[in-house]
Amino acid sequence: MRPHAAEVRDLVSSAVAEVLSLPGPERVDRLAGLGGPEAVRAKAAPSTGGDFPDLVGAVPGEVVLRLAPFPSGALHIGHGRMLFINQHYREQYRGKILLVFDDTIGSEEKRVETEFFGLIENDLEAAGVRPDAVYYKSDRIPLFYPWARRVIEKDAAYVCRCPAELLRENRAHGVACAHRTQTREETFEEWEKMLANVYGPGEAVLRLRTDLADPDPAFRDRVLLRISDIDHPRVGTKYRVWPMLEFSWAVDDIELGITHVIRGKDLVIEDRMQRYIWDVLGIHGPPFLHWGILRVREAKVAKSKAYREVKSGLFDGWADPRTWSLRSLDRRGISMGALRAFTLSFGMSLSDIEVPAETLYAENRKRIDATTVRRAFVADPARVEVGGFPEGLATVTLSNHPDRPEMGTRTVSTGPGVFLARKDLEGRAGTEVRLKDLVNIELPGDAPVAGSSLSARFTSRENKRIPRLQWVGAEGATPVDILGIEGEHTSGLGESTLREAHPGEIFQFERVGFVRVERDWVPGESPLRVVYGHP
RNA sequence: GCUCCCGUAGUCUAGUCCGGUCAAGGAUUCGGCGCCUUCGACGCCGUAACGCGGGUUCGAAUCCCGCCGGGAGCACCA
Numbered sequence: 087m088r089p090h091a092a093e094v095r096d097l098v099s100s101a102v103a104e105v106l107s108l109p110g111p112e113r114v115d116r117l118a119g120l121g122g123p124e125a126v127r128a129k130a131a132p133s134t135g136g137d138f139p140d141l142v143g144a145v146p147g148e149v150v151l152r153l154a155p156f157p158s159g160a161l162h163i164g165h166g167r168m169l170f171i172n173q174h175y176r177e178q179y180r181g182k183i184l185l186v187f188d189d190t191i192g193s194e195e196k197r198v199e200t201e202f203f204g205l206i207e208n209d210l211e212a213a214g215v216r217p218d219a220v221y222y223k224s225d226r227i228p229l230f231y232p233w234a235r236r237v238i239e240k241d242a243a244y245v246c247r248c249p250a251e252l253l254r255e256n257r258a259h260g261v262a263c264a265h266r267t268q269t270r271e272e273t274f275e276e277w278e279k280m281l282a283n284v285y286g287p288g289e290a291v292l293r294l295r296t297d298l299a300d301p302d303p304a305f306r307d308r309v310l311l312r313i314s315d316i317d318h319p320r321v322g323t324k325y326r327v328w329p330m331l332e333f334s335w336a337v338d339d340i341e342l343g344i345t346h347v348i349r350g351k352d353l354v355i356e357d358r359m360q361r362y363i364w365d366v367l368g369i370h371g372p373p374f375l376h377w378g379i380l381r382v383r384e385a386k387v388a389k390s391k392a393y394r395e396v397k398s399g400l401f402d403g404w405a406d407p408r409t410w411s412l413r414s415l416d417r418r419g420i421s422m423g424a425l426r427a428f429t430l431s432f433g434m435s436l437s438d439i440e441v442p443a444e445t446l447y448a449e450n451r452k453r454i455d456a457t458t459v460r461r462a463f464v465a466d467p468a469r470v471e472v473g474g475f476p477e478g479l480a481t482v483t484l485s486n487h488p489d490r491p492e493m494g495t496r497t498v499s500t501g502p503g504v505f506l507a508r509k510d511l512e513g514r515a516g517t518e519v520r521l522k523d524l525v526n527i528e529l530p531g532d533a534p535v536a537g538s539s540l541s542a543r544f545t546s547r548e549n550k551r552i553p554r555l556q557w558v559g560a561e562g563a564t565p566v567d568i569l570g571i572e573g574e575h576t577s578g579l580g581e582s583t584l585r586e587a588h589p590g591e592i593f594q595f596e597r598v599g600f601v602r603v604e605r606d607w608v609p610g611e612s613p614l615r616v617v618y619g620h621p
Numbered sequence: 622g623c624u625c626c627c628g629u630a631g632u633c634u635a636g637u638c639c640g641g642u643c644a645a646g647g648a649u650u651c652g653g654c655g656c657c658u659u660c661g662a663c664g665c666c667g668u669a670a671c672g673c674g675g676g677u678u679c680g681a682a683u684c685c686c687g688c689c690g691g692g693a694g695c696a697c698c699a
Contacts, residue, residue: 437633556659
């Protein structure tokens with residue numbers, strides 16, 4: 087075989103290319119045609135995740151997709167869907183992804199802000215979605231003007247000078263205004279006046295001429311370009327005539343050579359608009375695919391609210407857990423791989439869905455549980471002195487992972503002084519309990535009083551089947567602060583080994599959940615700061 | 622109100638295009654048991670669904686009609 091290596095390699099790569107070019111179902115059929123056990127398995131394999139239809143007319147290696155975020159905040163969990171679906175198709179077809187910032191002028195309420203360009207690029211990087219190129223709509227404004235002329239040339243647009251409210255009302259009732267009957271020449275004249283600063287903001291817009299009797303009121307004579315004086319953070323006041331999203335994409339999906347537009351179904355009317363414009367100009371545009379609306383039950387904070395709270399300082403920046411931004415999830419130790427699997431499990435379904443965060447947690451747990459070491463932590467600790475504590479039991483060696491001995495052990499400090507969670511003490515006065523992995527003790531008859539320590543009595547070391555309590559030895563107990571999902575802080579004490587914990591490490595605090603270390607413990611200054619991930 | 626989209630178990634999802642192999646598969650959740658020093662993980666078992674009503678057909682989750690329910694759009698935002 088070796089002498090023919092080059093030949094074999096060519097044969098293999100061409101065969102692989104051929105297979106890759108086939109749509110999934112056809113691959114299975116071909117495989118079945120060849121026989122063999124794999125064929126049966128491939129056919130019978132149950133689908134574990136969402137369904138992704140093949141891209142129509144896609145040529146492997148030549149697919150061009152685009153991501154078009156509006157730079158007004160960090161990417162949140164919902165954007166994750168946009169990212170990973172496009173990434174999925176890019177991988178499937180060995181295509182390209184263009185990052186196109188949709189930074190047209192926006193509105194008073196929706197402003198472009200410079201800081202978000204870099205922020206979003208970092209989020210993409212962290213999510214493992216590297217764009218093949220980056221574009222800014224704001225750099226491309228002059229490009230849209232000739233396209234506007236082309237549309238006017240086809241008698242498919244007119245300059246409307248109605249106030250916005252009247253325009254809206256007419257649209258609702260399917261009424262044409264006086265401007266609609268403009269001749270092409272008049273429109274060109276008016277259009278030039280728009281460009282020549284003759285009109286102020288709100289005084290003139292270029293509208294598409296569709297059909298005022300269109301059954302869908304949303305589709306009647308939509309606005310293509312309008313005038314704005316807002317100072318754009320990248321290009322200032324260089325341009326006054328700005329395209330609306332739909333028009334800008336009718337142009338850019340062609341100009342940038344986008345082969346497939348994959349976007350949320352909230353943008354379906356834009357499809358129709360783009361197609362209408364392409365039809366007018368006799369252009370064949372790319373096909374559209376949509377996904378439905380995804381909500382994570384716990385992530386109820388709207389982007390605009392997150393924005394306000396980050397600005398006001400109530401939230402601790404864009405990585406605050408309450409924002410449910412991608413970076414906040416990363417901060418919590420939830421991997422982008424888990425997020426991707428979670429997101430892709432919904433496929434391209436057009437249903438509007440609401441999913442509990444638990445589903446995401448389960449995905450993450452699946453990935454980290456086997457490789458995450460266990461540590462003891464006690465919230466709201468009460469100090470207990472154990473009378474008769476065995477001499478010479480100053481330390482105890484525990485497994486880092488109860489099911490995986492290969493993950494090693496750690497040695498924690500013990501002694502007669504231990505901390506127990508107040509909650510664990512409730513209703514157990516006078517009973518015998520076992521300090522997990524250590525000894526049995528009899529709790530005192532009195533309830534714990536804040537500020538003072540309780541006295542308990544050592545009973546035995548026998549591994550009894552009695553309630554087992556989480557404990558932390560007073561010797562070496564490490565102050566810990568947990569930042570929770572609601573932005574709340576829980577302080578408590580962790581076992582002695584936590585003194586050596588460092589940022590980025592992920593632990594499972596037994597009976598509490600997975601946490602990610604954010605800041606070292608600094609004696610006398612700061613507790614070990616961790617961020618709660620999930621149970 | 623008008624337009625579009627969606628409707629399979631608690632929550633997601635496969636199956637719907639090309640009706641039978643679906644007495645409906647998978648994931649997650651929940652309950653039980655096991656493993657016996659986590660309320661975690663793992664293993665086993667279990668509960669649980671084709672929105673409703675007609676029709677076509679030997680046969681419908683799949684096709685047709687009507688209804689009901691949910692979401693989005695009707696911005697000179699994206």
